[in-house]
Amino acid sequence: MYLNNLGGIALSYNVQIKKVSTEIEFDLPKKMTTYSSGYDLIAAIASPLIIQPGERILVPSGIAISMPNYLEAQVRPRSGLAYKHGITVLNSPGTVDADYRGEIKVLLINHSKEQYIIQPKDRIAQLVFQEIPEIQLIQVDELTVTERGSGGFGHTGFKS
Template identity: 50%
Template sequence: MKVKIISKSNHDLPHYETLASAGMDLRANLDVPIMLKPLERSIIPTGIFIELPVGVEAQVRPRSGLAAKKGITVLNAPGTVDADYRGEVGVILVNLSNEEFIVNDGERIAQMVIAKHERVEWEEVEQLTETDRGSGGFGSTGTQ
């Protein structure tokens, strides 16, 4: 799939690191570093603008290394970039650690997965088909 992109960043375009990678790293595009204090959040610009085809979204997800090692994650994970959005792709980072974290220009801050999606047409009914699980949710199937 070809996707149109405008880059106002000095960094490489998002790209897949390996043949089997689902996501492409997004980099911070900053004039000055941004400090995130514990529990603080900020929208980090990436300097990229994309034009997705209808029926496709870009999902912005945390980078596992930043989350595990530093407690930095994407607040609205996964964030969605809709096909009709033409603004700059931004990443809402939050610092869930007890230490300050500095976001530097060019730092890999999130990953973006391009995914097809379906649109639904609701069909109102009086009853849903029964299943063994039924309405059990939120851990009702056990932990092991």
């Protein structure tokens, strides 16, 4: 823990990171601004990749991590890629579990009507770390009653 610039207490964790790609030279993921929550992941590829409209592709990030067992890393889309080009992370957010030691890969999909070319070292996603609470699931015969009850999709205000 440490004091943040607002005088509050912030948590701090150590996460080990290893370059696993030997195809290209690249920098480790970094935050683009002081208050960014995500670390940018790059395409650790030696030559361009083309994603056709509607196509999905698995892109290597070139890194593997080791983090405490009470953390998870989430692979999230980059808003600029989504807005400008229709490129997003298909399984968003993608979860990297604390016991996974393989290369982090990003599952991208092209939702646009045009092909998109990913260049080597392009920033393709962001990695955000989250705490995972310890949960005990308790089987019961009945759940507590709420006003909403079992109302699902669109139940709280969606009008068609």
